Amino acid sequence: MLIVTLPEVTPVQEAEALQDDLHRAKIEPYAWVINASLVAAHPRDRVLAQRARAEYPQIRRVCDALAQRVVLVPFQAEEPAGVERLQRLAMIP
Numbered sequence: 001m002l003i004v005t006l007p008e009v010t011p012v013q014e015a016e017a018l019q020d021d022l023h024r025a026k027i028e029p030y031a032w033v034i035n036a037s038l039v040a041a042h043p044r045d046r047v048l049a050q051r052a053r054a055e056y057p058q059i060r061r062v063c064d065a066l067a068q069r070v071v072l073v074p075f076q077a078e079e080p081a082g083v084e085r086l087q088r089l090a091m092i093p
Contacts, residue, residue: 004033005062007055016066031069032062040074 001022005015019029038052039059063070073089080089 001027001029002031002033003029003067004035007034007037007039007058009058012058012062012066019066029067031071032067033071033073034059034062035073036075037072038075040072041076042074 003015003019005011015032022029037055037059038048039055041048041052043049043052059072076089078085080086
């Protein structure tokens with residue numbers, strides 16, 4: 001099982017509550033996916049760079065306290081739909 005969240009306060013809190021429910025059911029998530037991260041996209045625009053910096057506390061929280069395995073997926077200009085785009089996203093040759 002993967003837990004997927006956005007790098008924002010409310011989505012991380014909701015994902016943490018889901019993980020707590022799963023733990024009570026004796027289910028251990030394999031990893032967390034932090035999706036649509038501006039940090040991982042390395043924006044050059046000043047406003048987007050500021051928004052990216054705002055993601056750091058939630059990314060740190062997930063990495064330091066909530067998950068042993070974390071995948072950070074950058075914000076995409078286009079939806080990664082289809083085999084080719086998914087392979088590029090996953091860096092599969």
